[in-house]
Amino acid sequence: MDKFTTHTGAGVPLRRSNVDTDQIIPAVYLKRVTRTGFEDGLFAAWRNDPTFVLNNEAYAGASVLVAGPDFGTGSSREHAVWALMDYGFRVVISSRFGDIFRGNSGKAGLLAAKVDEKVVQKLWDHLDDNPGAQITVDLESRTVRAGEGPDAIEDSFDIDDYTRWRLLEGLDDIGITLSHEDDIAAYETTRPSFKPVTQHA
Amino acid sequence: MGRTLSEKVWDEHVVRSTAGEPDLLYIDLHLIHEVTSPQAFEGLRLSDRKVRRPDLTIATEDHNVPTLDWDKPIADPVSRTQVETLRKNAEEFGVRLHPLGDAEQGIVHVVGPQLGLTQPGMTIVCGDSHTSTHGAFGAIAFGIGTSEVEHVLATQTLMQDKPKTMAVTVNGALPDGVSAKDLILTLISKTGTGGGQGYIVEYRGEAIRELSMEARMTICNMSIEWGAKAGMIAPDETTFAYIKDKPEAPKGAEWDQAVAHWKSLVTDEDATFDKEIVLDAAEVTPFVTWGTNPGQGVPLGAAVPSPDDFEDADEKIAAEKALTYMGLEAGTPMREVHIDTVFLGSCTNGRMEDLRTAADIIQGHHVAEGTRFLVVPGSAKVRLQAEEEGLHKIFLDAGAEWRGAGCSMCLGMNPDTLAPGERSASTSNRNFEGRQGKGGRTHLVSPEVAAATAVRGTLSSPADLTLVEA
Numbered sequence: 001m002d003k004f005t006t007h008t009g010a011g012v013p014l015r016r017s018n019v020d021t022d023q024i025i026p027a028v029y030l031k032r033v034t035r036t037g038f039e040d041g042l043f044a045a046w047r048n049d050p051t052f053v054l055n056n057e058a059y060a061g062a063s064v065l066v067a068g069p070d071f072g073t074g075s076s077r078e079h080a081v082w083a084l085m086d087y088g089f090r091v092v093i094s095s096r097f098g099d100i101f102r103g104n105s106g107k108a109g110l111l112a113a114k115v116d117e118k119v120v121q122k123l124w125d126h127l128d129d130n131p132g133a134q135i136t137v138d139l140e141s142r143t144v145r146a147g148e149g150p151d152a153i154e155d156s157f158d159i160d161d162y163t164r165w166r167l168l169e170g171l172d173d174i175g176i177t178l179s180h181e182d183d184i185a186a187y188e189t190t191r192p193s194f195k196p197v198t199q200h201a
Numbered sequence: 202m203g204r205t206l207s208e209k210v211w212d213e214h215v216v217r218s219t220a221g222e223p224d225l226l227y228i229d230l231h232l233i234h235e236v237t238s239p240q241a242f243e244g245l246r247l248s249d250r251k252v253r254r255p256d257l258t259i260a261t262e263d264h265n266v267p268t269l270d271w272d273k274p275i276a277d278p279v280s281r282t283q284v285e286t287l288r289k290n291a292e293e294f295g296v297r298l299h300p301l302g303d304a305e306q307g308i309v310h311v312v313g314p315q316l317g318l319t320q321p322g323m324t325i326v327c328g329d330s331h332t333s334t335h336g337a338f339g340a341i342a343f344g345i346g347t348s349e350v351e352h353v354l355a356t357q358t359l360m361q362d363k364p365k366t367m368a369v370t371v372n373g374a375l376p377d378g379v380s381a382k383d384l385i386l387t388l389i390s391k392t393g394t395g396g397g398q399g400y401i402v403e404y405r406g407e408a409i410r411e412l413s414m415e416a417r418m419t420i421c422n423m424s425i426e427w428g429a430k431a432g433m434i435a436p437d438e439t440t441f442a443y444i445k446d447k448p449e450a451p452k453g454a455e456w457d458q459a460v461a462h463w464k465s466l467v468t469d470e471d472a473t474f475d476k477e478i479v480l481d482a483a484e485v486t487p488f489v490t491w492g493t494n495p496g497q498g499v500p501l502g503a504a505v506p507s508p509d510d511f512e513d514a515d516e517k518i519a520a521e522k523a524l525t526y527m528g529l530e531a532g533t534p535m536r537e538v539h540i541d542t543v544f545l546g547s548c549t550n551g552r553m554e555d556l557r558t559a560a561d562i563i564q565g566h567h568v569a570e571g572t573r574f575l576v577v578p579g580s581a582k583v584r585l586q587a588e589e590e591g592l593h594k595i596f597l598d599a600g601a602e603w604r605g606a607g608c609s610m611c612l613g614m615n616p617d618t619l620a621p622g623e624r625s626a627s628t629s630n631r632n633f634e635g636r637q638g639k640g641g642r643t644h645l646v647s648p649e650v651a652a653a654t655a656v657r658g659t660l661s662s663p664a665d666l667t668l669v670e671a
Contacts, residue, residue, distance in 0.1 A: 001248075033239035033286040035247060078240075078348060107348060173348070174250070177356045180217050180225060184253075184358055187216040187227050194451040194459040195229055196318050198297045199256040 003170030009063030020074030058131030072101025203469025233260035237328030241351035268604035307580020317447025321436035337417035381416035382647035397429030408482035492523035507531035550628035551579025568600035569658030
């Protein structure tokens with residue numbers, strides 16, 4: 001997993017609340033055998049609508065999704081996070097996230113930044129007025145910034161210390177466990193020889 | 202203070218323990234199948250990681266595989282892709298695979314024990330919730346998700362919070378004709394589907410001690426159906442006799458060392474459980490489900506309940522919905538419920554004893570008109586052994602279908618499914634809506650009830666067959 005310190009990218013306003021993971025990626029896309037390539041399933045139903053915000057060329061190449069409250073509720077499917085990342089998103093900003101989605105995000109390296117509801121509103125307005133505008137999300141200082149001058153937006157976001165540490169260090173769960181590889185190797189030397197193996201020399 | 206069986210096995214596998222963090226637990230055996238593993242292997246590839254211990258990993262093909270024409274290419278393209286992906290991954294990462302057509306292929310939870318890979322005191326995981334089956338040997342065994350499959354492949358460990366402990370003590374002896382399946386269905390009907398949540402359960406008491414290994418596996422298999430993290434039974438002479446001389450069992454001096462250690466894997470007399478449940482085996486009767494979760498069951502001799510029988514508002518609504526889905530009228534005697542298809546098989550009841558029991562009951566009888574009886578051995582080895590014993594002829598002579606090994610109609614990922622509205626008596630583990638096919642209606646039953654039901658065409662116990670001309 002890549003280290004995440006700060007990210008600046010074009011924002012896209014998703015003016016919807018209660019975006020459940022069935023909406024993020026429908027079940028029909030779960031039959032794949034790959035871990036990548038889920039971008040075509042992202043918001044699949046909504047993308048059939050030409051007026052859907054991701055179909056607006058002004059927001060092409062966006063990497064910061066700004067969504068309404070209760071983003072990522074429902075099914076535990078890890079494919080929802082994979083689809084967002086495969087599409088190009090590195091950050092989702094919302095005032096509330098589904099618990100499982102937030103956990104899955106941390107595992108895969110997607111930053112779920114929890115902000116005050118009025119910050120979401122300000123960012124939405126800013127992105128509407130300035131399509132393609134950049135948003136900076138600084139994980140070290142836990143701040144989100146957009147715009148310049150007197151109308152500039154700068155506010156803090158919440159993320160738990162453990163997830164923040166893992167993202168800053170670029171460690172997925174496996175990476176963290178492998179940092180204890182000496183302990184694992186030491187344990188392995190103590191395993192009794194009568195324990196079964198599936199392969200024989 | 203003494204420790205319980207599960208605490209002893211847990212403690213033996215802690216690689217690293219730090220306050221405020223889950224324990225890092227070593228995994229002795231990782232079982233793999235085609236459905237929950239593809240993204241885990243893909244994850245390894247993307248991070249340029251390898252399988253840490255291919256020698257503690259084994260794969261087989263079970264969920265998707267056809268039980269007819271299994272020597273031909275799989276017709277369904279999605280199933281074929283998943284199976285071919287597993288073969289490619291096993292080859293690339295050096296994992297031992299028993300593919301379709303191999304004598305050791307079969308349902309992953311039947312294959313592990315029959316190879317002797319499932320042994321007391323182990324930690325065993327698989328991307329499948331019925332991994333709890335292996336707890337019958339005194340192992341800690343539980344199902345995991347795809348991310349965790351990848352984690353185990355890469356590290357041979359898992360981060361786990363230590364579950365609470367529960368004892369289910371079954372005193373007395375099960376009456377004749379009453380099986381382990383009836384016992385576990387009775388227990389789940391008492392606890393509900395969430396009663397075991399957060400616990401590793403130890404099944405103990407006289408009735409459990411008297412069970413064969415295969416019957417113990419049936420009990421532990423369904424631990425997940427009442428929400429338990431895992432189910433366990435302390436190893437004893439029955440366990441040792443089952444394992445001895447299996448292909449992967451310890452041999453020679455290592456056998457003696459192993460048995461000496463296994464004998465220590467019992468709950469100490471002064472150990473305490475966080476929760477205890479006591480059952481009287483003598484009160485258990487043939488038991489069947491009427492609803493759409495494994496907790497919605499009644500004795501075979503009872504009638505379909507009414508939603509008014511339930512005091513809890515949620516249970517009342519659940520019962521109403523279940524009766525509508527199942528197409529059942531409250532008050533109908535369970536014995537009068539007509540069955541279209543009887544399914545004998547699955548990781549719950551697809552082993553040799555299950556087939557022998559059913560064959561013994563159906564011998565000399567014929568499957569009722571209007572009823573289909575599907576017999577699906579849990580593994581290729583079970584199929585071959587049954588054929589050696591001539592069981593297949595008994596089933597075929599009775600008008601049943603004799604199939605190849607796999608998960609089959611338990612979850613209908615292969616072509617073995619119920620049609621909408623079709624009703625089954627199934628020896629499997631889940632009667633969820635649509636589980637065996639869209640609109641299919643499932644009654645969970647024991648192998649004894651399955652065989653008798655096939656003969657009479659309505660839910661029946663072997664005792665009812667005295668009424669049928671042999």
